[in-house]
Amino acid sequence: MSEILRFDDWTSPVPPVRREVLSATPDSDAERPPVLFVPGPGTPAAVFAEHWLGHAAGRGFPAYALTARPDGDLRAYVHDVVQVAAGLPRQCVLVGHGSGAAIVARALARYPARAAVLVSPMLDRWATVGALLRIDPVRGLRAMLSRRLPVLRSTPAPAGDPPVLVAGSPDDRLVPRSALDRTAARYGGAPLLFPGMPHEMMTAPGWPEPIDAIIDWLEKEPAS
């Protein structure tokens, strides 16, 4: 019912803000869907601009990356992703990393993406808190109180039933293997694994492998 009666949006719409969107477009238009990369709040879009954006563009996919607004809640982040996605020239693919994957998972309910990829997804609040507590107790405690991390079961179903790929590393200290498997199962599959990669795959030395795999998957997915 909440998908139709959007009282929050109707009574107090999210105020607009200037959004930072970085992009890399291919030389020729190969009719590929645009790809929008979403990092977690607090991480700038530049982490994708370093390697992944240019690489995706090189393989024919116009690539964009968005920085989350500085002071916002989950609703505002989702609003920003949907605003940017709707502003792209064609129906796009959403790629969320870390807690950005949680934002993308919710944005999928508000925008019928062509496809979605959740990279090192932090969808499950308690798994994230548990992992953080082990690494850095202070961060873990803050995460426990944060409004920014949702709970897995409260993520609504995606609109338009897009194919969803979940990718991660078994050696990711922030996302336990069990959480990765649970997230993938929720979208009807098994996670695509990149052993040896850290949580921030896009800036690690092995960065080409995951982005190539993601693009291979996008190319194989049937275009509607």
Add this chain to the structure above:
Amino acid sequence: MLDTPHVADRHAAVCVIGAGASGLAAVKNLREHGFAVDCYERETSVGGAWNWRHDRSPVYAGTHLISSRPLTEFPDFPMPDTWPDYPHHSQVLSYLERYATHFGLDRHVWFGTEVVSVNPVGDGRWDVTTRSTGGGVTRTQRYAAVVVANGHNWAPRRPELPGQFDKELIHASAYKDPAALRNRRVLVIGGGNTGCDIAVDAAQHATTVWHSTRRGYWYAPKYVLGRPADQVNAGSLRWRLPLRLRQWIFQRMLRLTVGDLTRYGLPAPDHRPFESHPIVNSQLVYYLGHGRITPVPDVARLAGSSVELADGRRIEPDLVIAATGYRPRFEFLAAELLDIDEDGRPDLHLHTFARRHPTLAVVGLVQADAGLFPVAHWQSVAVARWLRLRVTDPARAAAVQQKESARPVRSWSRQKVVPTARHWFEVPGTDYLRVLADLLKQLERA
């Protein structure tokens, strides 16, 4: 009258008639549910009523939305949040064009093609005969289902006024620009949104303006408590305040902001708030207060160079604009397919589904008291889900149909509305959306 006996079979494809906002939503949502779609649009571009270039478009130069942006945009495709609260019609058109491009809908639309007739062929399938708009060879294609989205704001309903008028008398659909009003004495007939908009335009450009309304109305302002009025109203709907309480709040709010309208010579309304289609105009009362508009009662007859009013007075305008609305027309469908009565009123389940033809539906035939686009979107999702369920799980589809046919209009719409033709398709508040949500849940994949 077919030019060729050959009928091209489009198998499981669905035919959508019209590429305005409702038609586009139907095309997109049907595609999302896996259907092949052929959409026929008589004009050469999308947008329907919102495309001022189209013959049948009712928009005039100063048309803006009267429901604010968050309540008007499609639920899964927002308008840019940098846009104003109440965008101009050209912005709405660019939004619809972007919607079509974004979701790649253009390649499913056959532009410049009008539908001549739609005939059932017995097993739930339909023969749709089309030709180039304005004439030409016809051709017929066979479809698994037909979704009608041909709009209901284009066939003018002319006022029944006895007598003759020597000077200019036009229907509001012919009014496009305030330049036509300059230095003229104008009588505007009609207290709906268009009538009020034109009266306000005339107040700024014409020498004299009379505004004739048959009854008093509740003219709602566009802003209340510093926010778009419909956003504030949505708050009271969220908490499911009883109708009487909402009506009382509305009346008090109006009293505090606009005051007592009878002071300006307007008649007191003969109904409560929310019982007639919302009239949203902040400027009418302003110009009344500045003496730029003279309110007058109903027109009794046209008497050559003057107009006689119901209270016996005579006025002498040189331009009469009848903002008397539109009536729905389905020239390509036999009346019994939509259970259309002798007044021209269709009888559809939830204003959407043809009662005796499960593969025929209409999208957008509602007068919502908030934005139409979200309603058209959810209607078309319901239609798409219904059509898919008929294919994937006929038994369950039959069960849903059974349950729905036992749901009379009164059960979900307890709201009383003024019983005029203008209110045939009035859907109240969020009640309609709740009913659609319930239907969607029943139609969900198991």
